[in-house]
Amino acid sequence: MHTAQKIMKVFITRRIPQEGLKILSQTGVCKVSLWDSDEPVSRAELLKGVAGAHGLLCLLSDKIDTEVLDAAGPNLKVISTLSVGFDHMAMDEIKKRGVRVGYTPDVLTDATAELTVALLLATARRLPEGMVEVINGGWSTWKPLWLCGYGLSGSTVGVIGLGRIGMAIARRLKPFGVKKLLYSGRTDKSYAAEVEGEYVPLDTLVSESDFVVVSCALTPDTQGLCNKHFFCKMKNTAVFINTSRGAVVNQEDLYQALSSGQIACAGLDVTTPEPLPTDHPLLTLKNCVVLPHIGSATYSTRGIMAELSANNLLAGLQGTDMPSELKF
Numbered sequence: 001m002h003t004a005q006k007i008m009k010v011f012i013t014r015r016i017p018q019e020g021l022k023i024l025s026q027t028g029v030c031k032v033s034l035w036d037s038d039e040p041v042s043r044a045e046l047l048k049g050v051a052g053a054h055g056l057l058c059l060l061s062d063k064i065d066t067e068v069l070d071a072a073g074p075n076l077k078v079i080s081t082l083s084v085g086f087d088h089m090a091m092d093e094i095k096k097r098g099v100r101v102g103y104t105p106d107v108l109t110d111a112t113a114e115l116t117v118a119l120l121l122a123t124a125r126r127l128p129e130g131m132v133e134v135i136n137g138g139w140s141t142w143k144p145l146w147l148c149g150y151g152l153s154g155s156t157v158g159v160i161g162l163g164r165i166g167m168a169i170a171r172r173l174k175p176f177g178v179k180k181l182l183y184s185g186r187t188d189k190s191y192a193a194e195v196e197g198e199y200v201p202l203d204t205l206v207s208e209s210d211f212v213v214v215s216c217a218l219t220p221d222t223q224g225l226c227n228k229h230f231f232c233k234m235k236n237t238a239v240f241i242n243t244s245r246g247a248v249v250n251q252e253d254l255y256q257a258l259s260s261g262q263i264a265c266a267g268l269d270v271t272t273p274e275p276l277p278t279d280h281p282l283l284t285l286k287n288c289v290v291l292p293h294i295g296s297a298t299y300s301t302r303g304i305m306a307e308l309s310a311n312n313l314l315a316g317l318q319g320t321d322m323p324s325e326l327k328f
């Protein structure tokens, strides 16, 4: 006799690329309820939407904490996040409840590394400032001392967190003529040999680098890592780049370092909060370039992320192997 298969309930917290929605709608395994907007779901709607769900597809801007897990209740089998970072989720609570987690490593590595290189060059060579001068009529003539910046050739680059993205950044920067590639983190990496990377203590990296690039995960250990003491050790001519998470940086200390000339300039793709309020002091500084968290924002990468997160979700619902399951 044929037993009717139970249709499971899935809540998706934002409008996501069609590639992902198509996978979920074609399986017949789940009934999808979607927060159909480009703007974040409100907390109240999130709590309502997740009630009784078997699967949750969320974004890095959704805080998945005890309240959300309680609101979901015991049906919840899987959370699939459309991100590689998972600092927005209460992992201990999730683990306690036996909920599986899917995420999107690797597929966004190249896009994020490219954006990091673009941000580094734009910051070090003062591209946004130059564009504003052209538009505002500040470009009077070619001037030998005007809009000079810093080049990568012959430089020392320090990467904090030589993981998937950190390594992809290092690979891209080396051909610019980088002389020395330093990195720091919790462990020495054998694969660093490919970029002639030298594992050094954080202090050494900070004081010797001409470019400091942050690409580590946000954890209790890295929260506020780039603070007053950190910036004080940097060279006055050094460029600071962060494409990891905003909370790795103490922004008041960064503002002081930039406005006092302690460091040369900074490029940030991530801030706290996001969005950064338009009256934030960092936005008054010419030597600070701020982007709206667009590291992985290529059409193709976002489509692949959506596909992967849909497939992770389905596997979690069906109790099969996920293409990318977070082991924690």
Ligand code: NDP
Pocket (backbone or CB within 6 Å): 084, 085, 086, 105, 106, 108, 112, 160, 161, 162, 163, 164, 165, 166, 184, 185, 186, 187, 188, 215, 216, 217, 218, 219, 221, 222, 243, 244, 245, 269, 270, 293, 294, 295, 296
């Ligand atoms: P990985 O897990 O491959 O790399 C994370 C790195 O963080 C590891 O090398 C790890 O080093 C390092 N790390 C962990 N703890 C510390 C510490 N205490 N001090 C220094 N380093 C530490 O992740 P990915 O490279 O794929 O992604 C990294 C992060 O980038 C994500 O967590 C996310 O926050 C951010 N991201 C931002 C994007 C954007 O749009 N701007 C896009 C995608 C990701 P070790 O192995 O030695 O522990």
Ligand code: DGY
Pocket (backbone or CB within 6 Å): 060, 082, 083, 084, 085, 086, 108, 295, 296
């Ligand atoms: C991530 O995946 O963690 C990024 O921040 C967005 O792609």
